[in-house]
Amino acid sequence: xxxxxxxxxxxxxxxxxxxxxxxxxxxxxxxxxxxxxxxxxxxxxxxxxxxxxxxxxxxxxxxxxxxxxxxxxxxxxxxxxxxxxxxxxxxxxxxxxxxxxxxxxxxxxxxxxxxxxxxxxxxxxxxxxxxxxxxxxxxxxxxxxxxxxxxxxxxxxxxxxxxxxxxxxxxxxxxxxxxxxxxxxxxxxxxxxxxxxxxxxxxxxxxxxxxxxxxxxxxxxxxxx
Amino acid sequence: xxxxxxxxxxxxxxxxxxxxxxxxxxxxxxxxxxxxxxxxxxxxxxxxxxxxxxxxxxxxxxxxxxxxxxxxxxxxxxxxxxxxxxxxxxxxxxxxxxxxxxxxxxxxxxxxxxxxxxxxxxxxxxxxxxxxxxxxxxxxxxxxxxxxxxxxxxxxxxxxxxxxxxxxxxxxxxxxxxxxxxxxxxxxxxxxxxxxxxxxxxxxxxxxxxxxxxxxxxxxxxxxxxxxxxxxxxxxxxxxxxxxxxxxxxxxxxxxxxxxxxxxxxxxxxxxxxxxxxxxxxxxxxxxxxxxxxxxxxxxxxxxxxxxxxxxxxxxxxxxxxxxxxxxxxxxxxxxxxxxxxxxxxxxxxxxxxxxxxxxxxxxxxxxxxxxxxxxxxxxxxxxxxxxxxxxxxxxxxxxxxxxxxxxxxxxxxxxxxxxxxxxxxxxxxxxxxxxxxxxxxxxxxxxxxxxxxxxxxxxxxxxxxxxxxxxxxxxxxxxxxxxxxxxxxxxxxxxxxxxxxxxxxxxxxxxxxxxxxxxxxxxxxxxxxxxxxxxxxxxxxxxxxxxxxxxxxxxxxxxxxxxxxxxxxxxxxxxxxxxxxxxxxxxxxxxxxxxxxxxxxxxxxxxxxxxxxxxxxxxxxxxxxxxxxxxxxxxxxxxxxxxxxxxxxxxxxxxxxxxxxxxxxxxxxxxxxxxxxxxxxxxxxxxxxxxxxxxxxxxxxxxxxxxxxxxxxxxxxxxxxxxxx
Numbered sequence: 001x002x003x004x005x006x007x008x009x010x011x012x013x014x015x016x017x018x019x020x021x022x023x024x025x026x027x028x029x030x031x032x033x034x035x036x037x038x039x040x041x042x043x044x045x046x047x048x049x050x051x052x053x054x055x056x057x058x059x060x061x062x063x064x065x066x067x068x069x070x071x072x073x074x075x076x077x078x079x080x081x082x083x084x085x086x087x088x089x090x091x092x093x094x095x096x097x098x099x100x101x102x103x104x105x106x107x108x109x110x111x112x113x114x115x116x117x118x119x120x121x122x123x124x125x126x127x128x129x130x131x132x133x134x135x136x137x138x139x140x141x142x143x144x145x146x147x148x149x150x151x152x153x154x155x156x157x158x159x160x161x162x163x164x165x166x167x168x169x170x171x172x173x174x175x176x177x178x179x180x181x182x183x184x185x186x187x188x189x190x191x192x193x194x195x196x197x198x199x200x201x202x203x204x205x206x207x208x209x210x211x212x213x214x215x216x217x218x219x220x221x222x223x224x225x
Numbered sequence: 226x227x228x229x230x231x232x233x234x235x236x237x238x239x240x241x242x243x244x245x246x247x248x249x250x251x252x253x254x255x256x257x258x259x260x261x262x263x264x265x266x267x268x269x270x271x272x273x274x275x276x277x278x279x280x281x282x283x284x285x286x287x288x289x290x291x292x293x294x295x296x297x298x299x300x301x302x303x304x305x306x307x308x309x310x311x312x313x314x315x316x317x318x319x320x321x322x323x324x325x326x327x328x329x330x331x332x333x334x335x336x337x338x339x340x341x342x343x344x345x346x347x348x349x350x351x352x353x354x355x356x357x358x359x360x361x362x363x364x365x366x367x368x369x370x371x372x373x374x375x376x377x378x379x380x381x382x383x384x385x386x387x388x389x390x391x392x393x394x395x396x397x398x399x400x401x402x403x404x405x406x407x408x409x410x411x412x413x414x415x416x417x418x419x420x421x422x423x424x425x426x427x428x429x430x431x432x433x434x435x436x437x438x439x440x441x442x443x444x445x446x447x448x449x450x451x452x453x454x455x456x457x458x459x460x461x462x463x464x465x466x467x468x469x470x471x472x473x474x475x476x477x478x479x480x481x482x483x484x485x486x487x488x489x490x491x492x493x494x495x496x497x498x499x500x501x502x503x504x505x506x507x508x509x510x511x512x513x514x515x516x517x518x519x520x521x522x523x524x525x526x527x528x529x530x531x532x533x534x535x536x537x538x539x540x541x542x543x544x545x546x547x548x549x550x551x552x553x554x555x556x557x558x559x560x561x562x563x564x565x566x567x568x569x570x571x572x573x574x575x576x577x578x579x580x581x582x583x584x585x586x587x588x589x590x591x592x593x594x595x596x597x598x599x600x601x602x603x604x605x606x607x608x609x610x611x612x613x614x615x616x617x618x619x620x621x622x623x624x625x626x627x628x629x630x631x632x633x634x635x636x637x638x639x640x641x642x643x644x645x646x647x648x649x650x651x652x653x654x655x656x657x658x659x660x661x662x663x664x665x666x667x668x669x670x671x672x673x674x675x676x677x678x679x680x681x682x683x684x685x686x687x688x689x690x691x692x693x694x695x696x697x698x699x700x701x702x703x704x705x706x707x708x709x710x711x712x713x714x715x716x717x718x719x720x721x722x723x724x725x726x727x728x729x730x731x732x733x734x735x736x737x738x739x740x741x742x743x744x745x746x747x748x749x750x751x752x753x754x755x756x757x758x759x760x761x762x763x764x765x766x767x768x769x770x771x772x773x774x775x776x777x778x779x780x781x782x783x784x785x786x787x788x789x790x791x792x793x794x795x796x797x798x799x800x801x802x803x804x805x806x807x808x809x810x811x812x813x814x815x816x817x818x819x820x821x822x823x824x825x826x827x828x829x830x831x832x833x834x835x836x837x838x839x840x841x842x843x844x845x846x847x848x849x850x851x852x853x854x855x856x857x858x859x860x861x862x863x864x865x866x867x868x869x870x871x872x873x874x875x876x877x878x879x880x881x882x883x884x885x886x887x888x889x890x891x892x893x894x895x896x897x898x899x900x901x902x903x904x905x906x907x908x909x910x911x912x913x914x915x916x917x918x919x920x921x922x923x924x925x926x927x928x929x930x931x932x933x934x935x936x937x938x939x940x941x942x943x944x945x946x947x948x949x950x951x
Contacts, residue, residue, distance in 0.1 A: 009556065010465050012381025016649045034555075048647075050379040053465025109374050111644040112637075140378065140644040205646045210778060211663070212646070 001224055003028045004041040006071065008062045013048035013084065013204065020204035021045070024220040031067060038070045043080045043223055046071070046087030048140070048202060058101065058143045059086060063093030072096060080124060080223060081196040085141055088188070088198035097191055097198045099148035104141070105181030111140040113212075114179050116164040116187045116201060117171050123194040126163050127225055128218035134171045135164075135215040137201035139179060144200040146182035146189070153183055164188040164199060226256045236263035242594060249588040257526045257574065257582045262589065264492035264530055265499060268754050271593040274720035275752040278733045286746040288709055296337040296417060296488065298748025299409070300710045302774050306664055307411050308671060309343035312351075312404035312714040312770040314753035318459040319401040323368025324375065327352075327401050328462035331376040332534050334405040336488035339471045340537065342415040342478050343407025346648060347662045348377045350387040350403050351675045351714070351768045355396030357631045357951065362391070365399055372462075373403070374642040379464035380471070383651050384643035385660035386674055391631045394679065397758035402714040402751075404770040406673055408664060415478060417487040419505030419540050419566055424484060426498070426509060426564040427546075429553050430470045430536040434519035436460050437493070437532025466535040466558070473556040474537065482545035489536040495529045497538040498564075499572055503590035508567035513576040517559040525576045540566060600726035605685050608804050608818050612880055615813055620881050621933040623812055624856055625943055627886075630811050633853055634947035635864075652781055656865075658703035658849055659773065661781050670781065672706035672773040678852070681820035683764040684805050686728045690735020690767060691823040695890060697771040698743050699849040702832045703893065705782045705839045706773025711740065713750040713769050718762025720754045728765035729754075736767065742825040745771070782839050784848035785866035791845055791922040792899055793870060797831045797892035798915045799855065801883030807853045808886035821888050828891040834914045835893050843901050843908075850892035855919075856885035858894055860927065860940060869927040869937045872920035881932065896922060 003026040007014045014030065021028040029039045038044070051062035062068070068090070075081050075096055083091040091097040104110055113136055118129040129135075148156070156162050164187040168177040178185045180200070188199030203216030226232070233243045236259055246254055246262050254262065268274060284292035290307055291299035297311035315330025331348060338345050350373055355362050377384040382405075437460035477483060485505070487497040494516070502509040513525045519533070541549060546562065553560035567573065572589065574582035627633050637656065645654040652670055653661035659674035676697045682689030694711070701708040713736065718725040740747055756763045775781055803809055804818025838844050846866075850858045863869050875884040897905055902918075909916045928934040 009469055010379070012379075012468065012647055016647065019649065049381060050465060050468075053379065053463070055465065108371070109378055109642045109644075111374075111378070111646070112641045138646050140647065202646070205649055208649065211649060211652050 001026050001042045002040055003043040003045060004031045004039055005045045005047055006031050006033060006067055008033045008051035008065065010051045010053055011047050011049035013202065017045050017047045017084065017204045020207045020220065023207060024217065025224065033065050033067050035067055038074060041074065041079060043082065044071055044074060046083040046090050048085030048087060051086055051090065059089030059093040062090045068094055075196055078195055083198040084202055084204065085200055088200055089143060091196065091198045096196050097189055098152050099146055099189065101143045102145040102147050103143050104145050109142045110179055113138050114201065115167050115169050117167040117173060118163065119165055120160045120163045123163065123190065125197050125219055125222055128222040132171065134167060134169065136213055137203060137215060138205045138212065139201050141200055144180040144182065146186045148183065156189060157184070161190040162186055163190060163197065228253060228256065228259060236260065237267055238263055242266060245594065249592060250584065255582065257529065258584055260526050260530050261495050261582065261584060264495045265589040266593050270492050270496055272752055273594045274596050274598050274754060275715065275729065276595050277597050278730050282733065282737050282747045283741045284746055284748060286710065286744065289746055289748055292748050293750060296340045298710065298712060299341065299414060300748060300772065302669070302671065305411050307409050307414065308406060308772055309338050309341045309409055310404065310406040310712055310770065310772055311337050311749040312402055312675070312712045312768065313751040314714050314716060315401045315403065316399065316716065316753055316756055319369055320365070320399050322459040323365045324372040325459055325461050327369040327372030328376040329460045329534055330401050330403040331373055332462045332464065332467050333490050334403045335380065335382065335467065336490065338405045338407035339474055340415065340486050340488045341409065342413045343409035344475060345382045345405050345407040346650065347406040347660065347673055348382050348384040348403065349673055349675045349770060350384070351677055352387065353390050353392065353395045353400035353766060355391065355399065356393040357391050359396045363951065369401055370639050370642055376462055376464045378644045380468045381647050383645045383647050385645050385651055385662065386655045388675055388677065389636060389639060392679060392764065394764040397761065398756045398763050400716050400756070400766060402768050404675055404712065406772065413478060415483055415486050417485050417501050417504060419485050419501040419507050421484060422507070422566055422568050424543070424566045425541045425546060425562045426511065426566065427539045427541055428516060428536065428559065428561045428563045429539060430558055431463065431466050431533055432517040432519040432559060433523065433528055433531045434533045435523065435527055435531060438527060438530045460532045460534050462534055469556040469558055470535050470537065473553050473558055476552050477549055482542055482549050484540040484542055486537060486539045489538060491532065493530065493532050499586060499589045501538065501540060502572065502586045508569040508571045508573065508586060509564060510567050510573040510575065511564035513574060515561050515563040517561055525574060525581050529574065598720050598726045599723040600730045601723045602727055603686050603731060606817060606819050610804060610809065610815055610818060612803060612882055618812060620885065620929060621935065623808065623882065624860070624933065627807055627811050627853060627857060628860060628940065628944045629946055631947055633807065633857065635945045638948040652778065653704060653783060657783050658700040659706065661704055661775065663778055668778055670775040670778045672701045672704045672775060674700040675768055675770045676700065677766055677768040679764040679766040680805055680816065682728070682732055682767060684818065684820045686731035686765055687735045688820045688823055690732035691739040691825070692820060692890060693767060693769045694736055694739035694743065694745065695823055695828045696851055697769040698745060699832060701771055701773030702836050703784065703847050703849045705780050706775045707836065708743065708745055708771055708773045710746050710748045711769050711771045713747055713767055715750065715752045716756055716763065716766040716768065717754050718757040722762060725762050732765055732767050739825060743829055780840055782844060782847055784846055784862050786862050786868040786896055786922050787845040789868065789922055789924055790899065791896045792902055792918055793920050793922065794895050794897060794916050795855070795892060795919045796835060796895060796909065796914060796916045797827065798889065799878065799884060799887060799892065800889045801878040801880065801887045802889055803883055803887055806886055806888045808882060821890050823890055830912060831891050831893065831914055834909060834912045835895065838895065838905060838908065843905050844895045844897060846896040848894050850894060852888060854886040854888050862894065863927055863937055864941055864944060867937065868922050869925055870920050871923045871928045871930065874930050
């Protein structure tokens, strides 16, 4: 499977995701934001980091960059798109995903391990997980507090477009285990066609037992399925 | 502008120093030249009070590639890999403007590391605040922590270890020390020494603004009531630009375009150009009209003294300009040739076709003043307190009080604001004795830690100096690493006070003795003097940052208890000495008496024996016994593990407080499987290592037979409570 990782000035998880993809047998290429075209890709990843320093609003400037036009075209043609952390923020800025990511409810940067429950496994990204499986992943963000309007929130729930929700280690989903204040404990969302996934936790940090665990592996191997 | 006594004083120069300047120039300097002298001759840049003591430190060793004197120290970690590291203070700016002060402290130390060709792989910090009840402490604390996080998180380098302490000695002068660690291939190291005449001097990075003018001079004076008016001398950090600058420099370093490279840190363009020229025995000519400026009508004086961040000076090989420029343009950074090297041995400054300043390089560098300041010894205090004379306290009450105190409580409210995992090589995060970072795509790792013990150093600087080196060494052993080398950040008060100068000299002597004995050289460091306000000096606070090597990443270990019914051994002897302990300080507010004694030979033998046990996979978990003593170390092993302990009553030292809270040095606790016990005892006894079984691991409860029994999660809650209520 061919993957591309888009690199913006200020991206800082680009190397990490490339290492994970290569480890899990993707043929990966790095794409610089000034490039005019994308290499042939089955999966495009927009990595975490602080694109353009996040100085205007997280993801706002990257969302207007040249290469994003190509990403939008590819997405509309059904290419798989994964936005992690800052990548998720960029996807909401482009409109590929609805909703916004607000400041964390405690107004502080959060860098820690959290648990999420896999809610939906009938999609390209999660088919190797078990339904309701609990994963330990890592978050590292200032703005991960997912917010959207009531109609869209209902649509997300009704159409099963929420793959991951924050929970405790036993799978209980409640406010106490909501690290950043996201509506309904949302840790990630799909678009309607489920070919675009945006998520705040970093699956690429969980593919190596010596530093953490293997809870992120199945997200990538699902795509190879 | 005429150079009057007032002007000289405003530049932080003493009258006799000004006379020396006139003598070296054989004339009066103009204002620009005076500014350049003040930037180079201040304490921060010239080390004029500390130099004669620093030269006694052991700086050589078979793994040392680069000792002090460069941007950072470099050590060999086998194969083609080397580690570049250094610690630096940003105390004064952080007190005036905590967020920016701390952020630019991180930015500055990162530049020191990537200037040498290394990709930074870890950040550490040592931060010291005044009493939690002091009105400024809370806002300083929040500003500093978010500043450290703001810079490291954005640039994408994990902040993996550190220490935070509260003590009223820092009420008016906090300490913010940042350490950076980078990885470099041995054949791709870059230095700051200029070579060759008529080579292009290139300015890259951010534009120059009016921020930070005279920052280094500010950092070389005591604070007073006017300190807040010094806010404009604090620089403003831009981690995004630094990320671009780092990537651009590392990209340029892939080929051989660079002759020498130096970051513009303290004293900006002045110190970077002078240092490059001085090391290369050359002159340098700068055309100041070409300096990229952020603001209009900047004068040569402002350009030379600005401490705007995220800038570098590079001397390029002939004919490499075009390719180098392309790289910096790709990253949207300025790239301007602003001068050239010369054979005149002068710093020549030109502006609008005039020579506006001309100073011999050696006058600024090698001929800068050096002082052998008066110093007095600190006598070893006598032990006056007898435990039997103190009001009795129950063991449980003492433990709970210590666990919930600001200094001993859980620090995850800080570390949760740092990205510890970016770069995905962090094997062990903060909260351990040391953090562990894998060398990217290799099977080996390094361990890193920072430590200080201001109370010990204040009580007896010579012992305190030895103790911090030993504790740092012990922390690395405790994660399975072989300690290799250190960097130090020497935070002291006013060197013109003989007592302070004595603290400095004697701490350094202690550091020297311990480093020599443990074969643990000092390869880089920083001195921060004049920490104090209105004649009140801080306690001497040398901070040690250590690096250890783990040759096999499968041989790391941590301090979390592993299995029910495992046995706990104490290695090293407990003498029950309580003076200068957390116990006396927290429970009785007693701060007198001598610090724990250091026996270097026990320290070394115990540590090396423990390391052998770890490498033979005989240890399940390990923790060093340090501040807070045995009981606190046991509690720390229990947190997070889900297991408790059952500890026997002491067979000697019948006073429980002395047994459980003494801070005698050179001690470790190890958890071992019962079937390994004989084997371990044999190894320890063969090496004459004092050891004793003190108890076992059990489920759910933290227990001392007949004295205390607490549920582990209750203990955790108490340990986590302080900050939530602050």
